Amino acid sequence: MEYCERLDVGFWAEPVNALSNAAFLITALLLLRILRYRQQGDVPWDFYLLILLIAGVGLGSFLWHTFATQWAELADKLPIFAFMLVFFSSYMARVLRLSWRLILFWLALFLLLNVAVKLSLPADLFNGSIMYLPALLALLMMAFASVRQRLHGAMIMFSLTGLFCVAVTFRSIDQLLCDSFPLGSHFIWHLLNAVMLYWLMRTLIRSAHTT
Numbered sequence: 001m002e003y004c005e006r007l008d009v010g011f012w013a014e015p016v017n018a019l020s021n022a023a024f025l026i027t028a029l030l031l032l033r034i035l036r037y038r039q040q041g042d043v044p045w046d047f048y049l050l051i052l053l054i055a056g057v058g059l060g061s062f063l064w065h066t067f068a069t070q071w072a073e074l075a076d077k078l079p080i081f082a083f084m085l086v087f088f089s090s091y092m093a094r095v096l097r098l099s100w101r102l103i104l105f106w107l108a109l110f111l112l113l114n115v116a117v118k119l120s121l122p123a124d125l126f127n128g129s130i131m132y133l134p135a136l137l138a139l140l141m142m143a144f145a146s147v148r149q150r151l152h153g154a155m156i157m158f159s160l161t162g163l164f165c166v167a168v169t170f171r172s173i174d175q176l177l178c179d180s181f182p183l184g185s186h187f188i189w190h191l192l193n194a195v196m197l198y199w200l201m202r203t204l205i206r207s208a209h210t211t
Helices: 015-019 022-036 045-066 070-095 100-120 125-148 154-172 186-207
Strands: none
Touching (some): 015 186, 022 186, 045 070, 070 100, 070 125, 100 125
């Protein structure tokens, strides 16, 4: 079984892991509310796409923790990866104000790092959390770039990188807790990720140069 909570093959075998994904839908709704009251010109299209992808993360993860099939795993992973690509692009373009050549270079490097991690490291390392190493490094690099440009949201980016580390830790120790805490800790990964995505988007919206 993938997670402590799943003890059989039933649809509701992981009720807490499944229902904790509501946090992503709540995050998406809160962010839509922020954009609704935004008064600084038109809202960029990529902001709406990112919010849609956050909702997709919640729905995809819900499908994975209920159906637990190969197609459900794909529905879980694709929105996450798509959010990473779009968010990194938006942050580099709208906050760091990099040229599209540099953005494409860093995105290509991010993709290559993902491939390298997949091919060179065991997929089950840290309970499968090793696949988030490229995302962690990308967040850290954006935080350093924000400090270098003396941006207002620089320390927030460092804080959110730290929060992501904590979230990944809870994801990684899930299997270790099965005997002492059968519910596991994967649901905490969901909740902390929802908080992190909310503040990532708040930072992007506040810091972006959209005019």
